[in-house]
Amino acid sequence: MIEASSEPVATKHRLSEVVLDPASIGRGNANIEHEREVAIYDLLDENSFEVDGRDDGPYKLTIGIVEDRLALSVYQTPGEEADPLVTHYLSMTPFKRIMKDYFLVLDSYYQAIRTAQPSRIQAIDVGRRGLHDEGSRVLVERLEGKIKIDFDTARRLFTLISALHWKG
Numbered sequence: 001m002i003e004a005s006s007e008p009v010a011t012k013h014r015l016s017e018v019v020l021d022p023a024s025i026g027r028g029n030a031n032i033e034h035e036r037e038v039a040i041y042d043l044l045d046e047n048s049f050e051v052d053g054r055d056d057g058p059y060k061l062t063i064g065i066v067e068d069r070l071a072l073s074v075y076q077t078p079g080e081e082a083d084p085l086v087t088h089y090l091s092m093t094p095f096k097r098i099m100k101d102y103f104l105v106l107d108s109y110y111q112a113i114r115t116a117q118p119s120r121i122q123a124i125d126v127g128r129r130g131l132h133d134e135g136s137r138v139l140v141e142r143l144e145g146k147i148k149i150d151f152d153t154a155r156r157l158f159t160l161i162s163a164l165h166w167k168g
Helices: 030-045 093-115 118-143 151-165
Strands: 015-020 049-051 059-066 069-076 086-091 147-149
Touching: 015 030, 015 151, 030 151, 049 059, 059 151, 086 118, 093 118, 093 151, 118 147, 118 151, 147 151
Parallel strands: 015 059
Antiparallel strands: 049 147, 059 069, 069 086
16 A cells, blocks of 8 residues: 655755744835745745755744844744744844945946946946845855755745845
8 A cells, every 4th residue: 555645755854834934124115025035935936945854844044133143942832822943043144245235336336227327237247146146155164064955946035134234
């Protein structure tokens, strides 16, 4: 007799919900709101998220800033009222230079898409993607031994982390 699992093993190592702590979100504009929405949608659509030492996902992730540190609280879903399984606090110092440069490029990008030639927009976008990739690599490194994520998941999480800081 073959038994079917109600949840395939592959889906355990993923996020099923992502929440940005409302108290951590800086003032936004239409561009940053759009970035947040797209990043969350893409992240939930496809991600790889494994809490070291656990095999009980999928998970809910709350992202916030607590005392100038990145707070990643992981919950077992469902369980809205439950305490987090784990909360990891990461120093923002390794991200500060990358984010500063990233925000400058984003501002240039959003200005350029209004008036610049396509070749100029493309050049700015290449720089934006390079900084985004660098921030994503730093995130993977900082989470090593805590949470295992693939590069695409790291990229989407970096977008959300940046969205908490971007003043627009």
